[in-house]
Amino acid sequence: MPTMVFSMLAALAPEPGNRVLEIGTGTGWNAALLCHRLGSRNVVTVEVDGDNAADARLRLARARFHPTPVVGDGAAGHPGGAPYDRVIATCSVGRVPHAWVSQSRPGGVIVAPWGPEYGGEAVVRLTVAEDGTASGPFVRSCAFMRLRQQRSARPSSLEYLSGPWPADGETTATSLSPESIADWSAMFAVGVQVPGVFPLVERYDDGSYTLWLHDTAVTSWATVDGEPDRTAYEVVQSGPRRLWDEVEAAFHWWDSQGRPGFDRFGLTVTPAGQTVWLDAPAQPVPIPA
Template sequence: MSDEHEAEAGRTRLASALIANGSLTTDWLAAYNAAPRHLFVPDTIWPGQADGVRQGEAVDRETDPAAWWAAVHSDVPLTTQWDDGNHTGADRGTMPTSSNSMPTMVFSMLAALDVEDGHRVLEIGTGTGWNSALLAHRVGSENIVTVEVDEGSAADAQRRLAHAGYAPTSVVGDGSEGYAKAAPYDRVIATCSVGRVPHSWVEQARPGAVIVAPWGPEYGGEALIRLTVGDDGTASGRFVGSSAFMRLRRQRSARPNSLTYLSSPRPADGIRSTTGLSPEDIGGWLEMFAIGIQVPRAFPLTERYDDGSYTLWLHDTAVTSWATIDWEPGCTAYEVVQSGPRRLWDEVEAARHWWDGQGRPAFDRFGLTVTPDSHTTWLNSPDNPVPLQG
């Protein structure tokens, strides 16, 4: 089959799948057809899984065109860069740093953005340029500003956009600063995740504007937030579903390894106890989100062993406190060791019990209010803030 026929057949198959799952709606179908995904995918890619977290082996268009086309027309994310471009070649690098996002997520985010004719849109994270092209087709290139921190990615995306017939304003810069020169905007969309919504995005948006961004706490878990900007310099709204994106570069956090917290071999000065709460019951994406919004400035790491058991480590970002929980198959009680001014396992356990007590709410029952000085997560309504355990 020729590239032209494969592009058409694959695009049709993917469209059918996206329409069937409800992410691709009729108002975005014309943009989908006019700006096909394959025009915005480089020759070497690492197809991922639907969870957006795991990447497979490299696929090269020149050496395996069938696999490349199959990946492009699959509903999976495609990693396109490792280690901020410092890693080259087909081998996987240490950290994925750019991708062509999972199509279901792309169109779900665009649906949440709810653009209208004439809207001015600020996009944070140009990536490969596909999202920019879809937006440009919908509201016109003259109404799109897209910001990309990586010079190489920005240049490649600009070339692809021009080849496809689109010319949004492309800016190389720090996305956390937005782009004040072209403000105000009616819509802001981020294709990278944040732990704090940069207030520049709020300041550069009109009252009533919508901001859509992946948001997640330090601990883990992530969801898509849809904020409406008020006329008082604040923004508030609900989470609309799960997400998994690479972090905004300025907000990446350095995570020390477990040895950094120990002055002598574990348990060192740790206090021992036992718990009936299994580490297996706090490792889901939603569970991590619910815990993370209650337990600030903390994160987990897992140390796995050959026999299938593992140790869950909890650390605080201030490098003052740690905790471990040992999991073994078949156990119903688990050994806990805690050290430092924070009792991190106690905080995590209390957070999980709070979530249980609220009926295990899903992402869409949570919301976020952003002011110049604070971020407040809430359950059901802004007047019901989520308690902090730490």
């Protein structure tokens, strides 16, 4: 998608003489653009798939570009080429590898698609500090393939059920339509507050549907039945986590903040972990215990 490629390169803002680490060579097009701007000697590109990397090298060579190619785990970066002035990822992450920060110069910039397990994803632009941390805002929405090392298994709904429907689920009701949480920024805000949870949607011919919520630990599940022209929706929940209750509370927090878009969120990365914040680093998004 050319508009996404160029918007991310604009956020990266590479300057003449900068050394750039690219995570995810793919077809090689983005690496070619970087080489054209900075010179091949200043570009290192990492690709986990050996066949893709070989194909990209051939394409780049035909275009007379010769960046340093690395076949390996993009989460590890490439310490042999460090320090870098810029790091750009062409795959999404749920955790920014600290190797990208530690291999960057102070003042360096990291641009990467970031999103929680639940969904909702945006491009973050981090600036690296002297103390080994990095922080910055989200600049636009996006949807990328996940970094291979961070992909989680997503079992089917049947693996969560202990018996015939509704299994051991407890039935309640909610006035919040599951459709309300389909907004991309709402999914992002919910996902940040409800870690380790992902949704699936089962649609029916009459226009109704069931929203399934699953935890990645395969301990808890929930369903909400979405039907047109309803004001109350049936909820079934099971397991130690009440997943719909968590999602509903997270949605109401987002709503209470004025339904912020991605431009009001940011991310701080430290050696110990990462924190999503709203409006300023001193205002972390709450994550219930």
